[in-house]
Amino acid sequence: MGFKSKEMKKLWRKLEHVYFKIDPTIEKTVQANENFIIKMNTEQMHRGELSTGKEIRPSYAPATVAYKKRNNQPFDRVTLRDTGQFYKELKVIARYKDFVIDTSLSGSRPYGFLMSKYGEDILGLNDKNKKELVNKKLLKPLEKLFNTLKK
Numbered sequence: 001m002g003f004k005s006k007e008m009k010k011l012w013r014k015l016e017h018v019y020f021k022i023d024p025t026i027e028k029t030v031q032a033n034e035n036f037i038i039k040m041n042t043e044q045m046h047r048g049e050l051s052t053g054k055e056i057r058p059s060y061a062p063a064t065v066a067y068k069k070r071n072n073q074p075f076d077r078v079t080l081r082d083t084g085q086f087y088k089e090l091k092v093i094a095r096y097k098d099f100v101i102d103t104s105l106s107g108s109r110p111y112g113f114l115m116s117k118y119g120e121d122i123l124g125l126n127d128k129n130k131k132e133l134v135n136k137k138l139l140k141p142l143e144k145l146f147n148t149l150k151k
Contacts, residue, residue: 014148023096025141030094033137040129041101042087048077051124056080058117080114080122090123100124 030037048056056078060068068075073082081087089103101123105111114122125133 021145022142025145026098026138027094027096029138029141030092030099033133034092034094036137037092037099037101037125037133038090040125040133041090041123042081044126044129045087045122046074046079046081048074048079049126050119050121051126052121053126053128054121056118056122078118080118086110086114 044051045056050056058078060075060078065075073079086103086105089105091102091104093100093102103111103123
């Protein structure tokens with residue numbers, strides 16, 4: 001791109017610098033906050049919520065409700081937490097522009113059962129949690145990056 005003024009050339013170089021650093025900055029920030037993201041997802045599931053904000057359905061079967069009562073676990077909503085193994089196996093896969101929450105149980109029978117019964121929306125953050133993630137963890141690194149334009 002041909003610019004006539006030195007100021008425009010300098011500004012263009014700064015814009016290019018920021019543009020090519022946005023995606024890696026997001027990716028690094030997501031990686032650094034994997035535990036925070038997983039905690040939000042597990043708390044969301046514990047409240048019985050999907051990433052869409054809807055309630056996890058179908059409800060527990062009567063035998064599961066009885067089991068949950070015997071073990072002092074919530075039974076008024078689907079939490080997908082029994083032994084805690086599913087929650088412990090969650091992981092975040094950071095990509096350039098986004099991330100996905102997955103589990104190291106992928107491909108196993110329990111995982112297949114949960115996915116077929118409750119759907120893929122059990123993994124992922126709802127809109128409220130996405131906003132919290134952006135406000136608490138992503139804004140500061142991005143602001144720092146954009147402040148390089150001022151120099």
